[in-house]
Amino acid sequence: MKIPPVKGTRDFYPPEMARRNWIIDGWKSVSIRNGFEEYDGPIFEYLKMYQVKSGDEIVEQLFSLQDRGGRDLAIRPEITPTLARMVNQQINALPRPIKWFSVPRLCRAERPQKGRLREFFQWNIDIIGIDSPEADAEVIFTSLDYLRRVGLTAADVRAKISSRRLLASVLRGLGIDEGGLDAMYALLDKKAKLPADTFDALLAEQVPDKGQAARISDFMALDSIDEIQRVVALDDEIRAAIEQMQNVFATLELMGVADYCVFDPTIVRGLAYYTGVVFEIHDIVGELRAICGGGRYDNLLRDFGGPAIPATGMGMGDCVLEILLHQKGLLDSQVPPRRLEFFVACADGALAKAMYAVAARLRACGRSANFSYKLGGLSKQLKEASAQNAGRCIIIGQEYLDKQELIVKDMASGEQTQIHVDRFLSELGTT
Amino acid sequence: MKIPPVKGTRDFYPPEMARRNWIIDGWKSVSIRNGFEEYDGPIFEYLKMYQVKSGDEIVEQLFSLQDRGGRDLAIRPEITPTLARMVNQQINALPRPIKWFSVPRLCRAERPQKGRLREFFQWNIDIIGIDSPEADAEVIFTSLDYLRRVGLTAADVRAKISSRRLLASVLRGLGIDEGGLDAMYALLDKKAKLPADTFDALLAEQVPDKGQAARISDFMALDSIDEIQRVVALDDEIRAAIEQMQNVFATLELMGVADYCVFDPTIVRGLAYYTGVVFEIHDIVGELRAICGGGRYDNLLRDFGGPAIPATGMGMGDCVLEILLHQKGLLDSQVPPRRLEFFVACADGALAKAMYAVAARLRACGRSANFSYKLGGLSKQLKEASAQNAGRCIIIGQEYLDKQELIVKDMASGEQTQIHVDRFLSELGTT
Structure with missing residues (x-):
């Protein structure tokens, strides 16, 4: 109906x-x-x-x-x-x-x-x-x-x-x-x-x-x-x-x-x-x-x-x-676009658990964070991050399993850094 | 009815x-x-x-x-x-x-x-x-x-x-x-x-x-x-x-x-x-x-x-x-009280015109500002400022007529400063 x-x-x-x-x-x-x-x-x-x-x-x-x-x-x-x-x-x-x-x-x-x-x-x-x-x-x-x-x-x-x-x-x-x-x-x-x-x-x-x-x-x-x-x-x-x-x-x-x-x-x-x-x-x-x-x-x-x-x-x-x-052209030029602070991606489906956990911790810090349910390849997830106008992408890969380190990719500059998850979150503080 | x-x-x-x-x-x-x-x-x-x-x-x-x-x-x-x-x-x-x-x-x-x-x-x-x-x-x-x-x-x-x-x-x-x-x-x-x-x-x-x-x-x-x-x-x-x-x-x-x-x-x-x-x-x-x-x-x-x-x-x-x-005591303790940035007062009714003008300029700078319509004595106006939880009171007095200077009173500390209206507003900038 x-x-x-x-x-x-x-x-x-x-x-x-x-x-x-x-x-x-x-x-x-x-x-x-x-x-x-x-x-x-x-x-x-x-x-x-x-x-x-x-x-x-x-x-x-x-x-x-x-x-x-x-x-x-x-x-x-x-x-x-x-x-x-x-x-x-x-x-x-x-x-x-x-x-x-x-x-x-x-x-x-x-x-x-x-x-x-x-x-x-x-x-x-x-x-x-x-x-x-x-x-x-x-x-x-x-x-x-x-x-x-x-x-x-x-x-x-x-x-x-x-x-x-x-x-x-x-x-x-x-x-x-x-x-x-x-x-x-x-x-x-x-x-x-x-x-x-x-x-x-x-x-x-x-x-x-x-x-x-x-x-x-x-x-x-x-x-x-x-x-x-x-x-x-x-x-x-x-x-x-x-x-x-x-x-x-x-x-x-x-x-x-x-x-x-x-x-x-x-x-x-x-x-x-x-x-x-x-x-x-x-x-x-x-x-x-x-x-x-x-x-x-x-x-x-x-x-x-x-x-x-x-x-x-x-x-x-x-x-x-x-x-x-x-x-007058004063509407769409001034309405702020949707903005997401972080998109959390994982290099492989086996890391999805860590992805949910990191996304939840970012949110509890007061930061907006999303992730993909599709668990496709990393490039697909990065595309989804762009579509959602994410500022930074957090990539969870082998480094996370080895030493709990995240890769943080700035979506504008493409620059990547690697940092321990606890240090990263504590530096973010709470808002 | x-x-x-x-x-x-x-x-x-x-x-x-x-x-x-x-x-x-x-x-x-x-x-x-x-x-x-x-x-x-x-x-x-x-x-x-x-x-x-x-x-x-x-x-x-x-x-x-x-x-x-x-x-x-x-x-x-x-x-x-x-x-x-x-x-x-x-x-x-x-x-x-x-x-x-x-x-x-x-x-x-x-x-x-x-x-x-x-x-x-x-x-x-x-x-x-x-x-x-x-x-x-x-x-x-x-x-x-x-x-x-x-x-x-x-x-x-x-x-x-x-x-x-x-x-x-x-x-x-x-x-x-x-x-x-x-x-x-x-x-x-x-x-x-x-x-x-x-x-x-x-x-x-x-x-x-x-x-x-x-x-x-x-x-x-x-x-x-x-x-x-x-x-x-x-x-x-x-x-x-x-x-x-x-x-x-x-x-x-x-x-x-x-x-x-x-x-x-x-x-x-x-x-x-x-x-x-x-x-x-x-x-x-x-x-x-x-x-x-x-x-x-x-x-x-x-x-x-x-x-x-x-x-x-x-x-x-x-x-x-x-x-x-x-x-649980989590409501009134967390709801922010009303807050006014500025209350504009004038020392005498003849200065009301300047009061309207200064209030309008503060607002155009993006600052919240109010004034009294009663034009009572200064102490009554300051009382109204307190009732509205104003952060600062701008007092327009003889200094304004003489050299366009305002008295800015911090309502918490009671501290007063005197400053030219244009300088004050330009230092505030816009928000």
Whole structure:
């Protein structure tokens, strides 16, 4: 019986696994150097966790299931609700700010397409307990710190920054009532992804008043904070939202990544829970989906039954990132090849016992070591050693029987030395 | 709205995450030093993948779900079927032997209890393409290599080894027909876990002939291979099974772990697909479930539509292991505490800009650095630095404004030095 894999999932054979590990190890090390601590939650939660604030798109894409007691569960499509639940559970014990990161495996029942799979890994960083714009800037900086580390320059990627708070104030000023805001966010979030005609038609449907629709479109076309200050009727809320954004940009400048960053009012984000600065990082060419996105979500912890505590964060999936790195030649050139320290070979099958023993002793010393089960000729074993990218080959031959000496062959230089097994192992020490 | 976590799942706050990472990093590094390469598959597969050969217990515990097309899926309860599928898919391209490892997240709809959760991590190692007993020995050695590395001695844990092939031959010899073997395995696997009375009652139910039942019980009570050779009526198949086991023990002796290993005919394993040597590692006290278990499964690839290729492997979950390590005082003593290289503080809020800039530059140098958002007094910031276990504190004060010099305070010795920011950073280099 032959059963295929489920469409939209990936098999990670050792070469793909090495790429995935390289990406995830980079995320982890950049998180740690930026002062974040790692957490994780369960792969599934109660279904209603995702029906609270995640927005319609996420809810439609849930993989839901039931436990044996008939309770409705869902595989996590994002980790932020879990984060909110976990922080709320220990809110009085956790020192603030809470700077946490995670690399959850997530599942969404989407139609598989380029850069979008039904199962993926997503780097998440969040700062909870700080309402100052510097925290938003630190989230954006950390995302860029990773992208810069893997070799993506300001000529490759752009962080596009806007503000839900600004957008909300502007929309209110243009006569959109409070109850209509979520639907407007969902629509405006699609602006950059849709052909202009399609977007205009959808906007006309949602905002029948042509003048009002035109003013919304005009705002979405502004391309600097200065222009907003010139064009938009400023009230205190808009002024405050602009000042927040300006502080974010100023901090990003201090942190040395201003060249990656622009203001872009079309950045809205699909998730319903954002309340302040929002951002996405895109490839400059603009042919891929967002590499990452995030923003401030000051009400989410309260919405999950906790206190009102400000928060800001970001998520970066592995699919789009991997496509971009591959396009730029930054993937296979940086993923380290498999490397084996020692390959233990024996000149003849009668010496296999010594081969097992020496391999086991090398491993106990903390060294990676392999051997061949085939017990073919020495040249075949050396070929297998090369195929496994072994640094050195230990050859067990007559010298071992005579005086317990090994031949140690450096696979790069071909140089051979002969040494007593105990001396060799004691010189290796333990790692 | 307050939503609880699902029972039988775990929240990994940073301290729990550090423990999990330490365990998993150990598994990975021991796998690599034993010559295994990492792979992974999807978190869900088609439901029928687990209905083929996993056995009734696993099938009852599946978390099943449907995709949007109504196809039946299940969250993986084990990774071996995925491994069989993946190997079969690329059977002609993969160099053999295939020595692979994985650390999948698995889910089983069990009643949560000590050492058994509904979601857990399991270290898996497998050697595919080798039918010799040395491969079985290498799997057992690698498991023990990890346990020994984390400090568990032969006084703490015991590898109990038997053979499905031996058991099958003995049962056939005692008149159990081929169709009854799977049910016998399932029952005999429970022998060590049930009170003797309960087991005897179940055996009597399954084997009504009292003489036959007694002879099965007698076999299960034998405690050495010598005894089997003395007591059991030997045929060629039994002799061959015994010779295989003897070779496994001989190789384990060569590999230096004989003191951990014993023959134990009560080791049967619950999964249906084992065909040869099987083993479990238990705590010596015997109060916990098995730490790990595995064995030879020579038919599984063929059962999944591939060629007949021999295979042997093992799985070790994190739950029982963590309980045992904790009991032995080997967990918190070995998990490294959070460590921050630098905490950047400023003597006054006006210097915060420089603080952000210096922190960003340290991070870009590959160093972990944090700062306080509170901008309280210097002593409060130093306290935060201590709480985060910072190695050094960088203090930005008047010297920075005057001549761009930092004060670098070693948090252990209290020693302070003053140095130009550019010189300091260039001396740090990049890591």
